[in-house]
Amino acid sequence: MTTTDDYALFEFLLRQGDNALVLGHRTSEWCGVGPVLEEDIALANTALDLIGQTQLWLAFAGEVEGKGRDANDLAYFRDPYDFRNVLMLELPNEDFARTMMRQFLFDAFQVPWLDALTTSSEQRVADIAAKSLKEAKYHLERSAETVVALGDGTEESNARMRNALEFLWPYAGEIFSDDEIDESINRKRIAPLPSSVRDVWNRVVDQTLSDAMLSRPESDFSHKGGRTGFRHTEHLGHMLATMQVLQRSHPGATW
Amino acid sequence: MKSSREWPLWEIFIRGQHGMSHRHVGSLHAPDAERAIKNARDVYTRRNEGVSIWVVEAQNISASSPSDKGPLYDPARDKVYRHPTFYDIPDEVGKM
Numbered sequence: 516m517t518t519t520d521d522y523a524l525f526e527f528l529l530r531q532g533d534n535a536l537v538l539g540h541r542t543s544e545w546c547g548v549g550p551v552l553e554e555d556i557a558l559a560n561t562a563l564d565l566i567g568q569t570q571l572w573l574a575f576a577g578e579v580e581g582k583g584r585d586a587n588d589l590a591y592f593r594d595p596y597d598f599r600n601v602l603m604l605e606l607p608n609e610d611f612a613r614t615m616m617r618q619f620l621f622d623a624f625q626v627p628w629l630d631a632l633t634t635s636s637e638q639r640v641a642d643i644a645a646k647s648l649k650e651a652k653y654h655l656e657r658s659a660e661t662v663v664a665l666g667d668g669t670e671e672s673n674a675r676m677r678n679a680l681e682f683l684w685p686y687a688g689e690i691f692s693d694d695e696i697d698e699s700i701n702r703k704r705i706a707p708l709p710s711s712v713r714d715v716w717n718r719v720v721d722q723t724l725s726d727a728m729l730s731r732p733e734s735d736f737s738h739k740g741g742r743t744g745f746r747h748t749e750h751l752g753h754m755l756a757t758m759q760v761l762q763r764s765h766p767g768a769t770w
Numbered sequence: 771m772k773s774s775r776e777w778p779l780w781e782i783f784i785r786g787q788h789g790m791s792h793r794h795v796g797s798l799h800a801p802d803a804e805r806a807i808k809n810a811r812d813v814y815t816r817r818n819e820g821v822s823i824w825v826v827e828a829q830n831i832s833a834s835s836p837s838d839k840g841p842l843y844d845p846a847r848d849k850v851y852r853h854p855t856f857y858d859i860p861d862e863v864g865k866m
């Protein structure tokens with residue numbers, strides 16, 4: 516990287532790519548153990564969509580960095596503190612309720628966010644966003660429907676969704692926490708500030724939670740530290756150990 | 771698992787990229803028709819197989835009984851004149 520501009524763009528691209536990578540890996544953990552065959556395949560499809568998006572973001576990040584690292588290098592040979600995903604996405608799946616609630620809270624951000632990125636001044640960002648947006652829209656339809664079906668389902672499914680929402684809520688706000696990297700990216704019209712899509716997110720979340728017979732938690736407190744890399748949860752290291760072990764043991768292995 | 775808690779079974783019909791009619795591709799479980807379409811999208815079109823999906827609840831399909839095979843189908847067997855095989859179809863007509 517030669518300039519501070521490149522540094523901001525690199526960080527921005529890592530944030531996009533790492534969100535997709537970490538959620539994609541978490542989602543892939545359901546493969547073969549989904550609650551029913553149909554959901555198992557749907558989750559695997561979602562995971563593959565996200566890993567596909569990761570490849571595009573991280574490949575671009577590697578080029579901007581200019582040190583010869585490709586998407587695989589960035590995914591498999593960075594340590595937890597080098598990751599730039601929001602904390603919510605690295606938390607363990609726990610159960611289907613938490614998995615789908617998290618997917619929904621993320622999708623509800625991702626759709627207006629990617630939509631805004633399609634007009635980026637950086638053509639490659641716009642192209643990746645346009646491709647990812649179609650997938651994100653489908654993910655959102657599916658996750659929102661599931662939140663409603665389970666929230667407005669049985670006593671147990673409602674209780675599980677309530678627990679999931681209360682657990683995840685203190686992590687949901689991090690995605691909107693603008694910092695100087697976002698401001699630098701915004702000045703160059705590469706992306707708007709993340710906080711600018713919060714109103715849309717609020718509307719979709721409020722409507723869906725109300726359809727799901729769930730109450731939105733009051734507090735706006737949010738844990739932070741993922742998207743800056745300042746402090747990840749203890750869960751990321753364990754996840755990466757599983758995700759990276761093959762490449763770390765057999766660097767460059769392919770099939 | 772009690773059967774009342776199982777999602778109903780849906781039969782899935784998909785029209786492929788290349789046109790033609792919807793074809794039965796299999797079945798799956800889903801709580802309702804809309805969800806059945808989504809599940810079908812995920813289970814049966816992940817390799818770009820379809821442009822249109824029909825779903826129908828399996829219990830709504832009436833099927834002919836195998837024991838009626840004789841009266842239903844045998845009478846057509848010796849009526850070769852019902853087949854359009856007695857004239858040549860020009861190549862330009864394409865697939866019929």
